[in-house]
Each structure stands twice: as C-alpha cells, then as structure tokens.
C-alpha cells in the first residue's frame with residue numbers, strides 16, 4: 001500500500017474514536033520518523049501506537065488541571081503496546097523517573113539481573129513497562145517472553161480491598177502465573193508492599209529472583225496503590241493470545257454471577273485475584289468464542305469492548321457491586337471511559353460498523369443484527385423468478401446498463417432514465433423530486449384508502465377517514481434475471497453498505513444515533529431500513545405486547561406496502577410493515593429530524609416486480625461531512641395522540657421542529 005493509502009487508513013481508525021485528522025497528522029508524522037517509516041509498527045493492533053502517541057501528545061500539551069480533567073472525565077487512554085515498546089530503541093534504564101511506589105514495586109519484585117526462564121518470569125526494574133505519569137513519554141524495554149503485564153493505579157486514599165474502580169489504563173498485559181498462594185506483606189517506611197503467590201518468599205531475595213510473583217500490591221500513605229498481576233502460566237499455552245481485559249472482567253463477572261461465588265463465606269480478595277488470573281488465561285485461549293453467524297444477538301454477554309477505545313482496566317458496574325466495596329465518592333468515581341464495539345454487524349456487512357459510547361454510561365443495545373429483511377411469520381412476500389416477466393427486467397443487457405446508449409427496461413420506473421449516476425449517486429433531478437414530494441407535498445401527491453388500515457388500528461370500531469398517504473417515487477434496480485453484471489451501475493442498494501458509519505450515544509438525549517465517519521456527497525446511498533416483515537395484524541399484536549410489558553417502543557416501524565391507499569380494501573393481514581425493534585440493521589439507530597434531515601428514505605424495487613414488497617433505502621439529501629449525525633424525517637404527526645405508537649418529545653434541533 002502507498003503511504004497515502006496507509007495514512008488514510010490510519011485516519012479512519014482514529015476518526016472512529018472521534019479524533020480529528022488534523023490532530024492526528026502531526027502525531028503520525030512524528031511516529032513515522034520515530035519508527036523509520038515502518039508503517040507496520042503503527043498499524044499493529046489497530047493503530048494502538050498511534051492512538052497512544054496521540055493521547056500522550058494531547059496530555060503533554062495540557063496544563064495539569066486539564067490533564068486531570070481529561071484523566072477523570074473524558075477519555076481513558078488505550079494501553080501501551082508491549083511489543084512496540086520493545087522496538088523503540090530509546091530505552092530508559094533507570095528508575096529515576098519512577099514514583100516511590102513504582103520503584104518499590106520494581107525493587108521488591110526482582111533483582112536487577114533477573115531473567116526470564118520459560119514460563120517462570122521475574123522482572124527487573126528496567127524490564128518493566130511503566131505507564132508514564134509524567135507528560136513525557138518514557139520508552140521501556142521488556143524481556144521478550146515477559147512482554148505484558150497489568151498495572152492498576154488508584155488515586156484515592158483507600159486500601160486496595162476497597163478498590164472498586166481500577167481506573168488507570170494498564171501499561172501492558174502479560175501472560176504469567178495463575179497464582180495459588182497466600183498474602184505476603186512487607187512494609188518499608190510509609191509504604192506497604194503485598195505479594196500474593198504461594199511460590200514466593202518475600203524474605204528471600206534469591207527466591208524472589210525466580211519466584212512466580214503473581215500479584216503485587218504496593219501502596220503508599222499518599223494514597224497511591226499499584227497492583228501488578230502476573231499470570232505467566234499462559235506463556236506455556238501455545239494458542240494463547242493476549243485478551244482484551246474488559247472481556248476478561250466480563251468473563252469473571254459472569255462466572256461469579258452464575259455460581260453466586262461472592263455470597264459464599266470463603267470470598268476474599270485473594271481468591272478474586274486468583275480467579276482473575278485464571279480467567280485471563282482462559283479468555284486468552286478462547287480466541288473466537290462466538291460463532292460468526294450472520295445474525296447474532298448483541299447483548300452484554302458477547303460484548304467485546306474495543307481495546308482501542310477502552311483499554312482502561314475498569315471493573316464493569318456489576319463487578320463493582322459484587323465487590324461490595326464501601327466506595328466513597330471521589331473524583332475517580334466520576335471517571336468515565338469510552339466504551340465501544342468494533343463491529344455491531346459481526347461481519348454481516350461489507351464494512352465494519354463500530355459503536356461508541358463516549359459517556360461510558362450506557363448499556364449496549366440489545367437486538368439481533370440482520371443485514372437483510374426477514375419474514376416474521378405471516379407476511380406474504382412472494383419472490384420468484386417466474387414472476388419477473390421480460391418487460392420487468394433487462395435480460396438482453398450485459399456489463400453495465402448505465403453505459404448503454406438506450407436505457408434498459410429497468411429504467412422505466414424512473415421515467416426512462418436511470419436514477420443513479422455512474423458514480424453511484426442518486427441523480428440530482430430524481431433526488432430533488434423525491435425531497436420536494438416529501439417536504440412540500442402537493443394535494444395530488446396523496447392517495448386515500450377507502451378503509452385505512454392505519455385508522456383501523458387506532459379505532460377498530462369507528463375508524464376515521466384516511467388522512468392520506470404520500471405517494472412515493474420508486475427506484476427500480478436490475479436483478480437476477482437481468483443480463484448485466486453485479487457491478488452494473490443500476491445495482492446500488494443491493495450491493496449493501498459501503499460507507500464508514502458509526503453508532504454513537506447522542507449528547508442531546510436521543511439515545512443512540514448514527515453518524516458518518518467520512519464526507520458523503522449528496523445522493524449517496526447509506527443503508528437500507530432492514531427489519532422483520534410483519535403484517536399489520538402482527539404489528540398491532542406486537543405493539544400491545546410491548547405496551548403490556550410496560551415498555552415504550554424505541555424503534556419506529558415503517559409501512560412497507562404501496563398498496564396502502566389503493567382503491568381496494570387492504571386487509572390487515574395483507575398490509576406489510578417493517579419493524580426493526582428486535583431484529584434489524586444499522587438503520588434502526590437513525591434518529592428523527594423534523595423536515596430537514598440529511599437523509600431521505602426512497603422505496604427500491606429489486607426482486608419483485610410489484611410494490612407489495614419493496615426495499616426502503618436511505619440516501620443523503622445534501623453533502624454531509626464526516627462525524628455529522630445522519631437523520632431522517634420519520635413523518636410523525638406529533639399531535640396525533642391516537643396513534644398506536646406514542647410519539648417522543650422531539651429534540652432534533654431543527655428550526656422546523658414539530659415535536660418539542
């Protein structure tokens with residue numbers, strides 16, 4: 001790959017964390033210099049060297065107040081990359097810059113000439129990586145098979161057993177010993193060093209040299225506590241991969257919850273740490289614990305917190321409860337961490353779609369990701385090649401229909417012209433017509449049902465007359481029976497998502513939202529609205545069930561049937577709707593904006609020649625810049641109090657807001 005491409009990939013990775021390209025650029029240039037243009041060192045582990053360096057540079061530019069604010073309330077920096085640390089050749093060989101506690105840990109853990117021998121590993125002060133406390137990045141070196149470790153630092157004056165928020169990011173994580181032993185404590189003036197591990201004898205420096213120092217806790221009267229975990233038995237496991245620490249914590253938490261371990265009288269911090277080490281080793285061997293299904297349920301149990309965005313060693317909330325720590329409110333309590341998922345689609349789309357919660361407070365959404373519509377139960381969607389007549393397809397075409405002089409049969413729907421440009425964007429005229437029909441509909445843009453299913457759902461006995469349904473312009477894409485290639489320019493929606501999207505927690509209280517991580521020109525296809533296809537009857541029953549459970553709906557079903565508004569009476573068990581509440585794609589996160597949303601939903605006919613079933617696709621109504629939230633007008637009548645789905649109080653921020 002050329003430098004330019006590699007740089008743009010690096011920016012993509014940092015954009016995913018909400019960092020602007022201009023801020024990353026100087027850091028990237030510095031790193032390239034430092035690493036002698038060795039891109040692979042920067043790209044390793046999802047650009048962690050770059051992200052690390054970015055935060056270091058940010059911290060070094062800040063005043064101390066700002067620094068502590070950042071440490072306590074905004075981001076938690078990703079952890080160091082151990083093997084990169086080894087590669088940096090400017091290595092500090094002294095402990096001068098270490099805090100008293102750090103020095104104490106090093107000097108008590110092993111003598112300076114200690115070595116690594118197979119699985120048994122002792123550290124020298126030079127060998128241990130230390131999370132820099134100063135704003136100046138310090139280069140560290142570690143022995144090759146002792147390349148990871150954990151440091152946990154607490155800034156409050158509590159004892160370690162009260163610890164409930166291990167908020168400092170780990171410097172590195174090392175596969176080491178599963179420990180089996182007892183506490184051994186030693187005091188040194190105002191400082192206390194505690195070691196856990198059966199094979200250690202704190203009184204013997206010789207033993208210490210080769211002992212399997214499993215947990216070392218050091219505290220000082222200034223309130224600083226450091227905990228070092230060493231689980232080096234994992235070194236012996238051939239298939240061990242350094243796990244994400246949040247996954248380890250979740251694993252441990254689940255284990256405890258299942259067995260009610262914490263309520264047993266045997267509970268102690270020692271056993272907790274022992275278990276933590278064991279879980280570390282276990283998760284390190286479970287490389288791909290989840291089957292890569294097309295549709296996987298996302299819930300907290302298979303949540304993997306992205307290392308990049310959340311490498312801090314922080315106990316999940318329920319773990320905090322489990323610890324039952326009497327935790328006094330301190331500045332540390334308020335510390336939040338960016339929590340993220342690397343890909344909510346779990347590989348089901350062409351592109352990864354990340355999710356970030358910069359507030360660090362939210363539960364991840366629970367739903368099943370599906371990349372294509374699925375029929376819930378009774379919806380009658382008839383897809384068959386036999387139903388597509390020759391006039392409904394372009395079987396004699398080849399290659400790219402857009403390049404042919406005469407538009408093929410598939411362009412008939414869009415007035416004999418294709419809806420797309422050769423660049424895959426919606427043509428301006430077509431888009432403008434769609435937007436105008438939506439934002440300034442004329443009388444003749446509405447159709448009225450004789451017996452409206454929507455009104456029936458509001459009042460079955462005495463339905464009001466139909467209020468009218470907006471006519472829609474359709475796109476017709478080429479499909480299987482067409483002779484053209486899959487790369488034909490008239491196949492945009494069916495090729496799926498191609499842009500860089502991210503689900504994020506909106507700061508305006510709208511819940512999760514969707515944003516773009518790249519600039520998007522007007523007319524770009526974003527995604528389809530994917531969900532379960534239900535009949536109107538099924539949707540009605542589902543709404544009642546949701547209400548009976550005392551819940552409000554959080555997703556908005558859309559009507560998916562152009563027969564609505566037709567002359568014939570549309571029966572409830574025929575009318576189709578799309579609901580993404582339980583199963584859906586990324587579109588379920590797109591929030592509403594009154595009138596001037598930057599997206600519009602347009603029906604697309606793909607595999608059926610009629611409009612009983614169609615796809616609903618989102619396109620940008622204007623140029624959209626990277627990091628802008630994507631929104632569309634749900635078409636809600638906020639004054640319709642009889643509507644089966646209660647409207648929310650709108651905080652779209654539009655000058656034309658109808659619902660606040």
Ligand SMILES: C[S@@+](CC[C@H](N)C(=O)[O-])C[C@H]1O[C@@H](n2cnc3c(N)ncnc32)[C@H](O)[C@@H]1O
Nearest residue numbers: 510511512554555556588589591592650651652
């Ligand atoms: C399709 S979902 C969008 C994703 C949703 N925010 C979430 O967290 O899953 C629709 C729901 O989002 C919220 N929402 C969407 N647009 C909103 C707006 N403009 N103001 C307030 N809440 C909004 C409402 O709770 C609505 O029921």
